[in-house]
Amino acid sequence: QSVLTQPPSASGTPGQRVTISCSGSSSNIGSNYVYWYQQLPGTAPKLLIYRNNQRPSGVPDRFSGSKSGTSASLAISGLRSEDEADYYCAAWDDSLSGHWVFGGGTKLTVL
């Protein structure tokens, strides 16, 4: 059972906009930044969004992040077939002397 809650799956057709939610609590998302990672099949995760809504260089602006209270979301616009991957949210949790927690991941299927 992951500390952060994500839907196990999401889907969309090419060109569509999809959103993936991530729900936490006051000790993690409610008081710290949210990070998003993309894991393409058979590869290591890659940082997609940092500090709630910042994109590292090289990440297309089709990807955007937002946060409100104890929840966050990742939006992907202009969906492409190469976006089919697993997406994970993460945040620092202040409980138990502090530690990083992840969501269980959302498998995005491009139909």
Add this chain to the structure above:
Amino acid sequence: QVQLQESGPGLVKPSQTLSLTCTVSGGSISSGGYYWSWIRQHPGKGLEWIGYIYYSGSTYYNPSLKSRVTISVDTSKNQFSLKLSSVTAADTAVYYCASSPSAEGFDPWGQGTLVTVSS
């Protein structure tokens, strides 16, 4: 651009200690500002943070694994290491090392190494 590469045995017997090393290239592990992490992914499952270390030796561990985990750093070899004791089949996973600039997120990651716990 920093690159990381995990190395170590792919098979460990139950009750033994899992030992992995992460070699950092393209940057100095002791340059400061970075935390050096271990993260694992059970087969077909999500990600689990194990812990990280600063070049000075300060460590932070996942409370659920803290009693079995030791992360250390060797600045002379530009490497950091993971030891997980008393392993069971539940520790079978792909183990990743990653850098954490200013303890903010994980970027980049190594390619990962599968460790199987089995007799």
